[in-house]
Amino acid sequence: MTEPFQAALRWYPIWLRNVRVWRGLLGPALLGNVGEPLLYLFGLGYGLGVFVGEVDGLDYLTFLASGVVCASAVNTASFEGMYSAYTRMAVQYTWVGMLSTPLSVADIVIGEAIWAGSKSLFSATAILLVASLLGVVDGGLALLVLPVAFLLGVCFGSLALVVTSFARSYDFFLYYFTLVITPMILLSGVFFPLDQMPAGIRMSAQVLPLAHAVELVRPLMTGRPLHSPVLHLGVILAYLAVAVPLAITLVRRRLID
Amino acid sequence: MSRTEDHIVVSARGLRKAFASHTVVDGLDLDVFRGECFGLLGPNGAGKTTSLRMLLGMALPDDGTLRVLEYDIPKQAQMARHKIGVVPQMDNLDPDFSVTENLRTYGSYFGLSQRAINQRIPALLRFASLEGRADARIESLSGGMKRRLTLARALINDPQLLVLDEPTTGLDPQARQIIWQRLRQLINEDRTLILTTHYMEEAERLCDRIAIMDNGRILAQGSPEELIRTHIEPQVVELHGPAVEDWVTRQAELYQCRSERVGETVFCYMQEEGELVTALTHQPGLRFLHRRANLEDVFLKLTGRDLRD
Structure with missing residues (x-):
């Protein structure tokens, strides 16, 4: 009675399981993944925007919207790959249950990473929608922001799974958020451009995948010319290519004795 | 099969x-x-x-x-x-x-x-x-x-x-x-x-x-029966009560039982229990329970009685 179960599709039931849970908890999900970034957008965009005026030749709200799309994709996927994934790994033993079936650790990690990317995609779609209603989105290429947000989500979801593979409690994730994610968001041109920063900081920001995502998303959302898209996409894909196998190896070490 | x-x-x-x-x-x-x-x-x-x-x-x-x-x-x-x-x-x-x-x-x-x-x-x-x-x-x-x-x-x-x-x-x-x-x-x-x-x-x-x-x-x-048959005597008499210590030192060997002491209780494992049970029935200061050996007896014999936590 077992139908052929292609290795390439085995992530799907894991992803679908998370979709089903998420559907049942839509309220808090909407609030966290859409509501909070919108608060930043409105709060900073209108509040700070009055004092800031134009940034980089852009109205501050316009400048900020593209940054918030990216930062929110990162936050959403990181949260999913840490707090939620940890619950499934170490509290509800969902993954152990999956490992009693034909699924493997690789299937679980890939399913969870694609799920994290899906949540980022969802968050980015909502913010993009609101931003276009506010009239701060320019040009049909803006829809290309969505696949970038998805990739960014898969990438940071996988990195979060790497962190989760070491976690012994939820508190552990604060280290990563405080020491990695928050500094990265501040140094990636989300809230302000890096031009006035010292050269050293500007250079080191070039290794941050989020900085490259912002470099892709901002021109796409504002209709400005896109510079070196291959490089920016390449950096995100390079992180992804390292993070996924690393997460698989480390989660396997955690789950398989 | x-x-x-x-x-x-x-x-x-x-x-x-x-x-x-x-x-x-x-x-x-x-x-x-x-x-x-x-x-x-x-x-x-x-x-x-x-x-x-x-x-x-x-x-x-x-x-x-x-x-x-x-x-x-x-x-x-x-x-x-x-x-x-x-x-x-x-x-x-x-x-x-x-x-x-x-x-x-x-x-x-x-x-x-x-x-x-x-x-x-x-x-x-x-x-x-x-x-x-x-x-x-x-x-x-x-x-x-x-x-x-x-x-x-x-x-x-x-x-x-x-x-x-x-x-x-x-x-x-x-x-x-x-x-x-x-x-x-x-x-x-x-x-x-x-x-x-x-x-x-x-x-x-x-x-x-x-x-x-x-x-x-x-x-x-x-099989459970095999394990019981090959690893332990078929009859068990469990003894406890104030006189148990005295009884073990003076009389236990008369009845050909392999006795094991666990706290206040003595377990006598034996082939034939009739004589012992008759004798015990009239012993003041002793309570006893006779039963057939079971898997737990085999288990405890093989793994010992020490606590494992």
Whole structure:
């Protein structure tokens, strides 16, 4: 009675399981993944925007919207790959249950990473929608922001799974958020451009995948010319290519004795 | 049933597993035959759960060979798990889902189509006696209901082999009776069962064969009757009371019993108890209980009476 179960599709039931849970908890999900970034957008965009005026030749709200799309994709996927994934790994033993079936650790990690990317995609779609209603989105290429947000989500979801593979409690994730994610968001041109920063900081920001995502998303959302898209996409894909196998190896070490 | 190669469901040879420097499974040799219920019996930390995890490819042996159904483990564990049902020690039902959603989601992990799963669900709900609770949330179920659902969930792929890790631990006697009935039903359907337990009566009632494990090794193997027959005297008299000490030093040797002292109680293991029982009936300061030797006596003889926690 077992139908052929292609290795390439085995992530799907894991992803679908998370979709089903998420559907049942839509309220808090909407609030966290859409509501909070919108608060930043409105709060900073209108509040700070009055004092800031134009940034980089852009109205501050316009400048900020593209940054918030990216930062929110990162936050959403990181949260999913840490707090939620940890619950499934170490509290509800969902993954152990999956490992009693034909699924493997690789299937679980890939399913969870694609799920994290899906949540980022969802968050980015909502913010993009609101931003276009506010009239701060320019040009049909803006829809290309969505696949970038998805990739960014898969990438940071996988990195979060790497962190989760070491976690012994939820508190552990604060280290990563405080020491990695928050500094990265501040140094990636989300809230302000890096031009006035010292050269050293500007250079080191070039290794941050989020900085490259912002470099892709901002021109796409504002209709400005896109510079070196291959490089920016390449950096995100390079992180992804390292993070996924690393997460698989480390989660396997955690789950398989 | 003749036990040829075709009838072997699990075959382990020299299986070994250590965590850091602590050896948990130490040269396990094991054969489980089709259609039988095989029990792994042992105190906490004996290596039972690790052995089961190795069967499923969830723990990798350091040494030895292992075949389950027609697959080499751990290499082909994913293929093998298509045909295995697992009831874990720890409850891992999905708390965000209803009873039916749990079955449906778990079935999807086997690559089963929604149609195939939906066809199986009514029978599984009946099996778990949860027909009326199809849409109930997991947190509203009692411990016994959760166990039954976990057992039904393990059948979603119509497995040939079921692996159950302490299937009735923590259940009250009524709930345990139902699980036993269901397990017997599965045995009668010619499925193979491997279970771990530390309940002797569970092993004695359900299992065709039992392996008693301790410190990662199998100490004895056979049917419950065989184990009792070969490892212990058939009659037991348990003695306690203020005069017990005095009696042991003065009279015990008269009755050819092998006596074991546990706290205030003396266990006399013997071939023929008639004379002793008659003598004890008129002893002031002594209470006694005569019974037939059981699996627990074998177990305690082989694994000792020390606490294991």
